[in-house]
């Protein structure tokens with residue numbers, strides 16, 4: 001089976017592509033190395049992929065690449081490419097979110113309607129729910145994003161649904177809840193905390209640290225993506241993917257600090273615009289229909305991320 005993974009040099013896309021290859025699929029990965037974070041980190045993500053003869057990498061912008069050629073022989077699309085990050089989505093950079101999250105998804109869906117795909121799986125986000133007190137969040141809640149990023153992810157999710165309804169593009173949207181583990185993006189809290197400790201710097205927590213997140217380990221997210229393509233009759237559906245590890249941010253920070261020798265200074269910075277107070281996933285729908293069952297505990301997952309980042313920062317020198 002030939003499978004297209006967009007955003008293949010990124011955190012989630014690279015893990016997903018590796019798993020698909022391990023399952024015996026042929027994978028085409030596309031990524032343009034957006035400048036949101038260092039290309040060196042993304043090249044490091046690609047190391048195992050580039051040496052696999054069943055993997056083809058295309059360095060191109062989805063907005064301008066010839067999609068007809070790209071889609072040749074492809075039966076499944078995992079659309080992971082996006083401009084991620086809540087905090088950067090205000091102001092003039094909103095244009096980037098419009099282009100990489102909305103326009104790119106629309107272009108892919110237009111190309112998808114011209115071919116006969118088995119699945120088009122879209123990486124959506126818990127950010128679509130916004131700053132709600134209706135916890136846990138479940139798929140029937142009215143989405144009410146709290147950041148421009150959330151708006152762009154929700155709008156693209158709607159596009160996926162309407163291309164299914166109007167053109168039969170077999171889309172499914174997966175709402176990821178704060179994904180972590182090896183290769184986590186450098187703008188995300190755990191990565192920042194661990195990097196600070198590696199370099200002997202203070203940890204900065206935005207707000208009072210009493211915000212909670214439903215942290216989801218990367219391999220659980222990958223498993224859920226695979227489960228989607230193994231299931232028939234779920235086109236047009238949306239699924240929450242939480243990790244079942246909902247904890248206070250300051251609790252997670254304490255776990256990370258405890259993994260390093262000595263003590264660390266923790267400073268509290270201002271609350272960031274667009275950051276919601278709590279996230280908590282009701283993933284009973286994914287459990288029932290996809291057999292989704294997140295396995296990795298926060299302790300185990302953090303251990304793996306710490307080990308990975310120690311290696312990364314030993315081997316890759318960043319400016």
Ligand SMILES: NC(=O)c1ccc[n+]([C@@H]2O[C@H](COP(=O)([O-])OP(=O)(O)OC[C@H]3O[C@@H](n4cnc5c(N)ncnc54)[C@H](O)[C@@H]3O)[C@@H](O)[C@H]2O)c1
Nearest residue numbers: 007010011012031032033034061062081082123125176179
């Ligand atoms: N990481 C999380 O916690 C999380 C949570 C919810 C949703 N998501 C979603 O999951 C997906 C993957 O997130 P990630 O954390 O791996 O992000 P990432 O930034 O590591 O990966 C995204 C990749 O997409 C590429 N890209 C962006 N625009 C492109 C374009 N126009 N053409 C080609 N490549 C392009 C980037 O260069 C990047 O390598 C995104 O859609 C994101 O919105 C992530």
